[in-house]
Amino acid sequence: MNVSLKISNSDLTREKLLAISEFTEKTKAKIQNSDILLVPKMQVRDSSHRCFSAPTSDFYKLMKSDMSQYNIGLCENEGEEKTLTLHCIEIWIPDILVSIDPVKDVMLPALVSFIVNYISYKYFQSKDTDEPDVHLKIYVENKKTKVTKSLEYNGKYSGLKALKINAKDIFKE
C-alpha cells in the first residue's frame, strides 16, 4: 500500500499565531496553553476569512471527550468561528498544531489513532462502500528547538490506518 506522508518545514509557530492582532486575550491564552490546538486556514482563496474545515466542531467535541488527558483548544475568538464547506465527499480533518519533545513523545500516535477512530465513527457508519480521500495536516513544533514541521497526508483512509509516525524521525535532518 502506498502511504504518502509529506514532511516539510513550516513557519507556523505559536509565536506567529500570538502575533495576530485580531485574537483576543482569551484566544491567546488558548494558543499558549493548549497541548493540541486546532488552527484555521488563514486565507481561503481571495477572501481574508480564517476558516476551519467543515466538521471541526464535532471533531473538537469528540477530541475533548476522547483525549481528555490533553488540553485541547480552538485557535479562534469565541463566536467568530467560520468553516469552509467543500464540494466533494472527501474528509477534511482540521489542521492541528502540537508541541512535542521528540524523544519522549506519546501524543502523536495517540492523535493519529484518535483521527482514525473519528473517521470510522463519523463517516463509515453511513456512507457507501467507496473509500473517500482523507486530508490531514499536523504541524509539529519541537518544544526544545522551536522548529516546526508539517506532516501532510492526502490519501485513502486505509493508508491513514497503516500510518506509523515516529516523532524522532520527523526532526531528523
Added chain:
Amino acid sequence: MLFHKYDILDIDASKYSDYADFVSQLNSCIQKTSKRNYDEVYSEIKIMQKKCDLIKQAAIRNNDENTANISFLLNEYLVLLQSIARFWQSCDSLDYPSAWSFLQDGLDSARVLGKFLSEPNTHHILDLKAYLQNFEKFFPYAYFCSIEAVVKKKECSICKRSPFDPACNHIAGNLYYGEMAVNVVTDMEFVAAALVRNPDDKRCIIEIKCDKQNIQSGPFKLIHQTTKSLVVPYLLFEIILTKRRMSRSFYGNWPSDSPCPCGSDKKFKECCSDKEEIENPHYLIKASKQLALVQM
C-alpha cells in the same frame, strides 16, 4: 467513541399502542406501490407518520430516548418507501429528472437507516439501497455542480446554539430524543462552484432535457428501458456487466470529440474511431426476487 445502534424490532417499542399493525402497514405500502396505487400509498404513509410522531411524543414523556429514536428510524423507513413510490410514479410519467431526485431521497434514507440499525438488513434495507443504486447507473448524470462556501454562522438544530459553543454537546448526524442533530447554516458567503464526480449531494445536476416524445433515443433511454423491462416496482434485480463487440459502422458519424463508446473516457478520435470493431460495456439485468415481505 461508541456509536449507538438501534433495533427497530425492539420489543420495548411494542408497549406503545400506535406501534401495533405497523409492520403489516409497511407491507401494505410495498404491495400498493407494486400495484401502482401511489395515492393510496401516500395517504397510508401520512397516517403512519402521524403514528410515529405519537410514539415519539409518548416516548419523550416517558423519558425513553431509545424508543423516541426508534420512532425517528421508523419514520425514515416510511420516507424510504415514499421515495420509492414517487420514483416509480415519476418514471411512469416519463419525468426522469424528478425520478432522479426521489432516488436520491430514498438513498439518503437508506443510508441513515444503515447507519443506525444494529442489524443492517432489517426490513430489507440493504436490498432496497442496492435496488436504488442499481437504478442510479442508468441515468445520464456523470458530473454534478457543487459549491464551496464560507459558513459564517450556524446553529445546532437541537439546542439552537453555535456548534462551537462549549454548552452544545450535540454531534451532527446523531440522534437525540427522536431528532437528528444537524448544523443549520444561517449566514454564508459563496466562494466558488465546481463540477465534480463525487459530490456530497447528487441532486445538483447539470440539467439534461428530457424529451418525452423521443425518450427511446434520448439520454434517458437506458433508465426508460430498464423500468419498462422490470415492469413491476420492487422487483429486485442485479446488473451483470459484460462487453459487446459492435462493428464500427454501428456508430456511424459518432462525433470525434465525444467520449469513446468503449467507456475509456478518451475522445473517440483518440481511441477507437479507426478500429473495425468497438468493444463497449454491456449491462445485463437479471431479476432476482419480488420484495414483498417485511419480517418482524
